[in-house]
Amino acid sequence: NAGVxxxxxxxxxxxxxxxxxxxxxDMNHNYMYWYRQDPGMGLKLIYYSVGAGITDKGxxxxxxxxxxxxxxxxxxxxxxxxxxxxxxxxxxxxxGLNTGELFFGEGSRLTVL
Amino acid sequence: DxxxxxxxxxxxxxxxxxxxxCNHSTISxxxxxxxxxxxxxxxxxxVIHGLTSNVNNRMASLAIAEDRKSSTLILHRATLRDAAVYxxxxxxxxxxxxxxxxxxxxKGTRLHILP
Numbered sequence: 001n002a003g004v005x006x007x008x009x010x011x012x013x014x015x016x017x018x019x020x021x022x023x024x025x026d027m028n029h030n031y032m033y034w035y036r037q038d039p040g041m042g043l044k045l046i047y048y049s050v051g052a053g054i055t056d057k058g059x060x061x062x063x064x065x066x067x068x069x070x071x072x073x074x075x076x077x078x079x080x081x082x083x084x085x086x087x088x089x090x091x092x093x094x095x096g097l098n099t100g101e102l103f104f105g106e107g108s109r110l111t112v113l
Numbered sequence: 114d115x116x117x118x119x120x121x122x123x124x125x126x127x128x129x130x131x132x133x134x135c136n137h138s139t140i141s142x143x144x145x146x147x148x149x150x151x152x153x154x155x156x157x158x159x160v161i162h163g164l165t166s167n168v169n170n171r172m173a174s175l176a177i178a179e180d181r182k183s184s185t186l187i188l189h190r191a192t193l194r195d196a197a198v199y200x201x202x203x204x205x206x207x208x209x210x211x212x213x214x215x216x217x218x219x220k221g222t223r224l225h226i227l228p
Contacts, residue, residue, distance in 0.1 A: 035218070042200065043157065043218040059217065090156050102149070102216060104156030 002026050006091050006105035013081040013112045021076040021108050023091030031094045032074040033102070034058075034066065036087040043090065049074055081112045117201045122223040131188040133222055135201030138182045145204050146177060147216065148186045150197040157200065157218070160186065196226045 007022045025032065030051045035043040035058075045058030049068040063085060065077045074093075078085060088109050092102045118136040125131040137146065148160040161168055161175045163184075168175040174187040188195055200221040 033216070042198075042220045045217055092156075101159035101162075102157070104158070107156050 004091055004093055004103050004105040006089075006108050008108060009106065010109050011111070013078075013110065015081060015083065015112060017081050018077070018079050019081065019110075021078075021089055021091070021110070023074045023076065023105060024072050025074075025091075025093040025103070026072065027093060027095070027103065028071060029093035029095050029103075030071065031096065032068065033092045033094075034064075034074070034076045035090045035092065036060065036085075037090065037107075038087050046076065046089075078110075083112050086110060086112045117203060117219055119199075119201050119219065119222045121220070122225065124225045124227060125191050126227050127193060128190055131191045131195070131224065133186040133188075133199050133201075133224065134183065135185070136183045137201070137203055140181050140203055146175065146181075146184050147202045147204060148173070148175065149200045149202065149218070150195075151200070151221070152194075152197045160199070191224075191226050193226050193228060196224055198223050 004025045013019055033048040034046040036046055037043045044060045046060055046064050047055055047058055047066040049055045052068050052071050055066050055068050068074050088107045090107050091105045094102045145162055145164050147162040149157040150160050151157045161170055161173050163175045163177055165177060167177060176185045176187060198221040200218050202216050202218060204216045
């Protein structure tokens with residue numbers, strides 16, 4: 001059982017480039033989330049989805065886009081990378097908040113130079 | 114969203130119990146209390162959650178005040194592996210595809226374990 005899988009694990013981007021962080025879960029969870037974590041800081045919610053076809057903005061959505069065409073996949077797109085987007089990105093999924101647990105991926109470390 | 118307040122850092126001796134406090138004075142009746150922890154260079158991992166009653170699992174215990182305005186995560190016998198940042202989080206009960214269902218992390222408490 002793979003759980004939540006994120007790719008790539010590491011990436012260096014130049015300012016203005018675009019890229020997509022992939023997130024896939026095999027637990028048939030309805031809820032999926034993208035967080036970012038800057039060095040020494042807590043996690044900030046970027047976008048989340050409560051089911052296929054439904055996405056909502058979190059605390060820090062600017063500069064990002066998401067889609068949720070299937071239950072399994074929740075990609076995060078950076079359109080015009082900026083140095084302020086240098087961070088570690090975590091994808092998570094859960095069956096339902098009242099049933100407990102978010103499952104997190106291993107993280108994707110992104111550096112924008 | 115209801116907010117939580119936690120101490121920035123705490124220290125404890127190895128093999129002793131640890132009580133990590135969390136204040137959430139604006140909690141609503143439908144908010145669940147969740148605890149996660151994040152070990153160095155890893156993603157967060159679930160510890161425990163509850164609504165009104167105290168909860169126990171293999172990792173920890175959660176003690177919830179009668180008025181629900183505060184809670185305490187209890188590690189019964191701390192080990193060096195328990196050194197991490199511990200996050201106390203409130204989330205609304207959604208019961209389905211509720212667009213308000215989201216978990217917001219605060220800054221957490223950095224727990225240091227002294228050998």
